[in-house]
Amino acid sequence: MGTFDLSEQNIEDIYNNKIRSLLIRDDSDHVVMINSFSQFPNETFGPDQTYTQQIDGIISYMYQDLITVKDIKFESLQGKEAENLERFHTLITYNWPAENPLMKESYDAKTHESKLENTFMDKMISEIHGHSES
Numbered sequence: 557m558g559t560f561d562l563s564e565q566n567i568e569d570i571y572n573n574k575i576r577s578l579l580i581r582d583d584s585d586h587v588v589m590i591n592s593f594s595q596f597p598n599e600t601f602g603p604d605q606t607y608t609q610q611i612d613g614i615i616s617y618m619y620q621d622l623i624t625v626k627d628i629k630f631e632s633l634q635g636k637e638a639e640n641l642e643r644f645h646t647l648i649t650y651n652w653p654a655e656n657p658l659m660k661e662s663y664d665a666k667t668h669e670s671k672l673e674n675t676f677m678d679k680m681i682s683e684i685h686g687h688s689e690s
Contacts, residue, residue, distance in 0.1 A: 567609075567610060567613035567614065567617075568613070568617065570614075571613070571614055571617040571618075572617070575588060575590070575614065575617075576617075576621070579618075579621075579623065579650070579652055580652065581652040581653070581654055582652070582654055583651065583652075583653055583654050584651065585626060585649055585650070585651050586649070586650060586651070586652075587647055587648065587649050587650070588647075588648050588650065589645060589646065589647050589648075590610075590611070590614060590645075590646045590648065591643065591644070591645055591646075592606075592607060592610045592611070592643075592644050592646065593606075593641050593642065593643055593644070594606040594607045594641070594642050594644065604642075607644055611628070611646055614648070615628075615648070618648075618650060621652065622652070622653065623650050623651070623652045624650060624651045624652075624653075625648060625649070625650050626649040626650060626651060627648075627649040628646065628647070628648050628649075629646070629647045629649075630644050630645060630646045630647070631644070631645045632644055633645070
């Protein structure tokens, strides 16, 4: 399990370069813990925009990888490291299927990027084009 300060780097880079490598792909439930910081609000009612954007970004990238998020829990620690910062510990319980018959993952060794291909949609489009030409 690893922890990262998301306030200092781009969320996509954090997910792809740090978090994704920790995630286990084996059809079992696992957890990943994320640390993040936010400025204290001015004692007013409302959402925490920084925390919301950070965690929503991570969850969105997990969904793009076809990961099922089972649960999200968090703990807030106010003023521990610095007077004006609030620290969040977020524990995400997830399940990443070992294989998905509807998607195919390819990896480009030159760019070190993985890409998901929707094989189900490719098959459907091919069948539609095949039937329209008949």
